[in-house]
Amino acid sequence: MLLYSYPLLLPGQFQKRYKRFFADILLDRGEMVTAHCANTGPMTGVAIPGRPVLVSHHSDPKRKLAYTWELIHLEDTQPTWVNINTSRPNPVIRQLLNIYGLPEVQDYQQITPEVPYGIEGSRVDFCLTGGAQPIYIEVKNTTWVQGKLALFPDTVTTRGQKHLRELMRLVPEFRAILVYFIGREDCTHFAPGDAADPEYGRLLRQAVQVGVEVFPCQFAVNPTGISYARRLPLVLD
Numbered sequence: 001m002l003l004y005s006y007p008l009l010l011p012g013q014f015q016k017r018y019k020r021f022f023a024d025i026l027l028d029r030g031e032m033v034t035a036h037c038a039n040t041g042p043m044t045g046v047a048i049p050g051r052p053v054l055v056s057h058h059s060d061p062k063r064k065l066a067y068t069w070e071l072i073h074l075e076d077t078q079p080t081w082v083n084i085n086t087s088r089p090n091p092v093i094r095q096l097l098n099i100y101g102l103p104e105v106q107d108y109q110q111i112t113p114e115v116p117y118g119i120e121g122s123r124v125d126f127c128l129t130g131g132a133q134p135i136y137i138e139v140k141n142t143t144w145v146q147g148k149l150a151l152f153p154d155t156v157t158t159r160g161q162k163h164l165r166e167l168m169r170l171v172p173e174f175r176a177i178l179v180y181f182i183g184r185e186d187c188t189h190f191a192p193g194d195a196a197d198p199e200y201g202r203l204l205r206q207a208v209q210v211g212v213e214v215f216p217c218q219f220a221v222n223p224t225g226i227s228y229a230r231r232l233p234l235v236l237d
Contacts, residue, residue, distance in 0.1 A: 003095045004088060005225040009054040009070060017047050023069045025055055035067035038086045044144045044154040044196075046072060046082055053084075054223055071221060076186060077148060081221045083183025086141045090125055092219065092226050093139050093179060097126065101228055104215065105177065107131030118166035135175040138163050142182045142216075144193060150182045150216065150232065151193035153200055164203040164212075171211040178207070180216045182232065190216030191235040205236050 015024040015032070023037040035055045052073040058066055070088075071081045083089075090113070096102060097111050109130025114123045117136065128135035144154040153160055167176040180190060192201035208214055216232040 002225040002227055003092045006070065006223065007056055009056055009223055012053050012055060014047065014049055014051050014053045014072060016049060017043070025053055025067065025069065033067050034065060035069040036065040037069050037084065039084055039143070041153070042155050046074070046084070046143045048074065071223070076145065078186045080184045080186040081223070082143055083219070083221045083226070088226065089139050089141045089181035089183070093181065094126065096228055097128070102215070105135060108135055118169060120162050120166055122163060122166045133175055135177060136167065136170055137177045137179055138167060139179045139181055142180045143184065145184065145187045148188040149235065150187040150190045152180055153193050154196050156197045157200060161200055161203055164200070164207050167212045168207050168210050175213070177213045177215060182216060182218045183221045183226070185218065185220055185229060187218070188232065189235050190232045208236065
């Protein structure tokens with residue numbers, strides 16, 4: 001079942017990325033364009049020059065860039081499209097929650113996004129209420145893969161560390177869930193990216209021990225849209 005349907009996407013070839021938000025794309029029709037890159041991280045193993053990409057076009061004259069980089073096609077362990085646009089995961093997870101599409105999360109009636117919580121000035125992506133206890137859900141976009149192992153983060157993330165501390169403080173009064181949105185199908189397991197951020201890995205393991213639930217959710221991404229595939233095993237050893 002499609003959770004998100006893309007508009008008409010234009011094919012091209014990735015040339016280079018710079019100033020974090022800009023990517024030069026050579027469209028198949030021969031035009032070189034600068035597309036918005038919503039992913040502000042290093043995009044380890046993903047931003048590979050020469051690989052096929054798909055971009056969306058936006059006619060809003062108020063936009064600085066008319067194109068947005070949506071997908072890139074990689075062939076590491078197997079051919080796969082990879083979600084690049086970090087603005088996609090939250091709407092997709094919201095739609096999944098709307099249809100009660102996460103079997104492990106069913107006891108709620110209302111979904112509220114961007115709820116302030118914690119003591120470090122945080123906002124949780126979703127708060128679910130109306131069930132036995134409030135459910136707090138934080139979503140993290142994941143693109144880094146080594147072999148068959150999906151990893152997060154791919155750089156030091158003080159914001160991600162803060163979110164782990166905040167989620168741990170919720171337990172056991174509330175249910176705290178961390179969803180890793182894995183927008184590629186060429187991986188079979190998920191683990192913390194210890195090589196990139198050892199402190200994040202330490203905090204994630206601590207969070208699991210105190211009762212924070214970790215859902216590495218894999219999504220099928222293709223030029224048509226995004227569908228939920230499965231939950232991957234979590235590797236902490």
